[in-house]
Amino acid sequence: MEKLLTNKQAILGRIAKACELAGRSPSSVRLIWVSKTQSVSAVEAAIALGARDFGENRVQEALEKFLPQREGISCRIIGPVQKNKLRKAVQVAQAIDSVADLESMLKLEALCEEADKNLEVLFQVNASEEDTKSGLSMQEAFNFLTSLPEPKRLIYKGLMTIGKNTGKPEDSRVCFAFLRDLRDGIFNSQPKFKHFTELSMGMTDDLEIAIAEGATMVRVGTALFGSRIAILST
Numbered sequence: 001m002e003k004l005l006t007n008k009q010a011i012l013g014r015i016a017k018a019c020e021l022a023g024r025s026p027s028s029v030r031l032i033w034v035s036k037t038q039s040v041s042a043v044e045a046a047i048a049l050g051a052r053d054f055g056e057n058r059v060q061e062a063l064e065k066f067l068p069q070r071e072g073i074s075c076r077i078i079g080p081v082q083k084n085k086l087r088k089a090v091q092v093a094q095a096i097d098s099v100a101d102l103e104s105m106l107k108l109e110a111l112c113e114e115a116d117k118n119l120e121v122l123f124q125v126n127a128s129e130e131d132t133k134s135g136l137s138m139q140e141a142f143n144f145l146t147s148l149p150e151p152k153r154l155i156y157k158g159l160m161t162i163g164k165n166t167g168k169p170e171d172s173r174v175c176f177a178f179l180r181d182l183r184d185g186i187f188n189s190q191p192k193f194k195h196f197t198e199l200s201m202g203m204t205d206d207l208e209i210a211i212a213e214g215a216t217m218v219r220v221g222t223a224l225f226g227s228r229i230a231i232l233s234t
């Protein structure tokens with residue numbers, strides 16, 4: 001708990017500094033606490049310290065930690081979801097940030113209709129073009145997005161990406177800049193994208209670069225909760 005508080009303060013400090021350098025208000029960047037592999041008690045401790053938005057990359061883990069839902073606390077799914085897990089994802093999540101194919105999107109639309117709920121979606125783009133990462137390719141993203149049907153229960157909120165995994169945060173800048181330009185282009189393209197304002201990018205190592213390039217959400221795991229058990233980390 002002590003450690004979590006120190007870590008939280010350090011991260012808020014980094015976010016504030018990066019915002020200042022970018023001439024942005026710190027309130028324009030939301031901190032997503034990536035609690036994957038962490039325990040329920042770690043989540044409770046984070047909530048006690050003011051955490052409101054959590055990110056999980058596995059639906060099963062999200063169910064264990066975020067049902068029943070707590071007032072004011074949101075769980076975002078930030079990893080790819082198998083089609084047979086979408087129903088459960090809709091039960092637990094306020095947002096799915098990793099949508100990257102039409103079939104899943106249509107299925108989510110139907111499931112939300114059935115559950116009588118609205119769901120925010122971000123579309124994941126593989127802007128680092130690393131084979132190990134999922135998401136829309138940079139080439140296909142614009143056409144894919146502008147061809148989407150009018151949303152009903154879904155709210156098209158924006159884009160998500162993971163920076164380059166080179167060990168040098170600066171290498172991710174081009175990915176983040178690409179994502180921002182794509183977001184701007186989509187936002188201005190059609191009325192169905194009137195809520196398309198979010199850019200989820202930046203993690204423990206590269207959040208400063210992401211904020212400089214316009215991130216509205218940074219997803220931080222390690223720098224808050226400490227390192228994950230190697231076997232479970234992705």
Ligand SMILES: *Cc1c(COP(=O)(O)O)cnc(C)c1O
Nearest residue numbers: 034057078203204219220221222
């Ligand atoms: C694990 C994960 C994070 C958090 O990464 P850290 O480097 O631990 O901050 C962010 N986004 C996604 C999609 C992840 O899977």
